[in-house]
Each structure stands twice: as structure tokens, then as C-alpha cells.
Amino acid sequence: xxxxxxxxxxxxxxxxxxxxxxxxxxxxxxxxxxxxxxxxxxxxxxxxxxxxxxxxxxxxxxxxxxxxxxxxxxxxxxxxxxxxxxxxxxxxxxxxxxxxxxxxxxxxxxxxxxxxxxxxxxxxxxxxxxxxxxxxxxxxxxxxxxxxxxxxxxxxxxxx
Numbered sequence: 001x002x003x004x005x006x007x008x009x010x011x012x013x014x015x016x017x018x019x020x021x022x023x024x025x026x027x028x029x030x031x032x033x034x035x036x037x038x039x040x041x042x043x044x045x046x047x048x049x050x051x052x053x054x055x056x057x058x059x060x061x062x063x064x065x066x067x068x069x070x071x072x073x074x075x076x077x078x079x080x081x082x083x084x085x086x087x088x089x090x091x092x093x094x095x096x097x098x099x100x101x102x103x104x105x106x107x108x109x110x111x112x113x114x115x116x117x118x119x120x121x122x123x124x125x126x127x128x129x130x131x132x133x134x135x136x137x138x139x140x141x142x143x144x145x146x147x148x149x150x151x152x153x154x155x156x157x158x159x160x
Contacts, residue, residue: 081148
């Protein structure tokens with residue numbers, strides 16, 4: 001299995017997407033992952049709802065209560081999804097291209113006129129959003145509230 005990663009920002013997306021589309025027939029699966037940028041002060045996703053201090057407090061409290069790994073469920077979708085997606089890609093036997101498209105900082109993303117919110121091909125409403133691109137169109141998508149679910153990611157990768 002090979003996974004080819006391609007990164008794009010709002011400003012570099014058109015060129016990266018054109019190349020992605022032209023090379024799509026060469027690959028078994030072509031995925032686009034729309035993500036929140038990393039906050040430069042924390043190196044963590046700025047994603048909606050994610051407050052490092054509050055999360056740390058809740059996580060420590062949960063661990064004291066004996067929750068252990070279950071406390072991962074307290075993470076917002078945008079922080080949970082990315083590692084799960086990469087894990088599923090690593091075990092996939094398919095030849096996959098993953099175009100990671102970073103939506104910008106919080107004010108950029110919050111703008112109702114954000115180019116990927118208004119683009120008729122994508123119509124993004126949340127991050128992360130994972131899209132399977134096939135035959136020059138969206139074949140399937142996982143919105144922010146489901147992009148961390150392993151069985152749905154596997155189905156999307158395999159084209160089911």
C-alpha cells in the first residue's frame with residue numbers, strides 16, 4: 001500500500017487540486033481531507049470547540065475517575081479524526097492519494113464566504129471533512145461529526 005500526501009492551503013489549492021484531478025485515474029482511491037490549520041501558539045488544531053486548557057482539565061479529571069483510553073471520546077472531532085484517518089490509510093491495501101486542504105485560521109474559516117463553503121463542488125460546513133473523489137466528482141463524504149469513525153473511513157477508502 002502506498003499513500004501519497006499532498007498539502008494545500010486556500011491560496012495553493014487550485015493548482016494542487018488540478019494536479020490531483022489529472023492524476024486521479026492512476027490511483028485506486030483519491031481522498032480530500034479538509035482540515036483546520038494548526039494554531040502557531042500551541043501547534044494544535046484551532047478547530048471549533050477545542051480549548052487546550054479546558055480539554056486538559058477534563059482529561060485529567062476523567063483519568064482520575066479511571067476512564068483511561070475512553071477519555072479520548074472527550075476530544076473534539078477535528079482532533080480525533082486525523083490520527084484515525086491516517087491509521088486506516090496505513091492498513092489499507094489500496095494505492096491512495098490524500099490531498100490535505102487546510103481551511104485557514106479561525107477567522108478565515110468562520111467567514112461565510114470562505115471559498116470552500118461557497119464552492120458548489122464541496123459546500124463545506126465543518127472540519128474535518130473527508131471526501132472520496134472519483135470520476136471527477138464526489139463519490140462519498142464524511143462530515144465533521146463522522147470523520148473519526150473507523151468503519152465509515154474504511155468504507156469510504158474502499159469505495160463502498
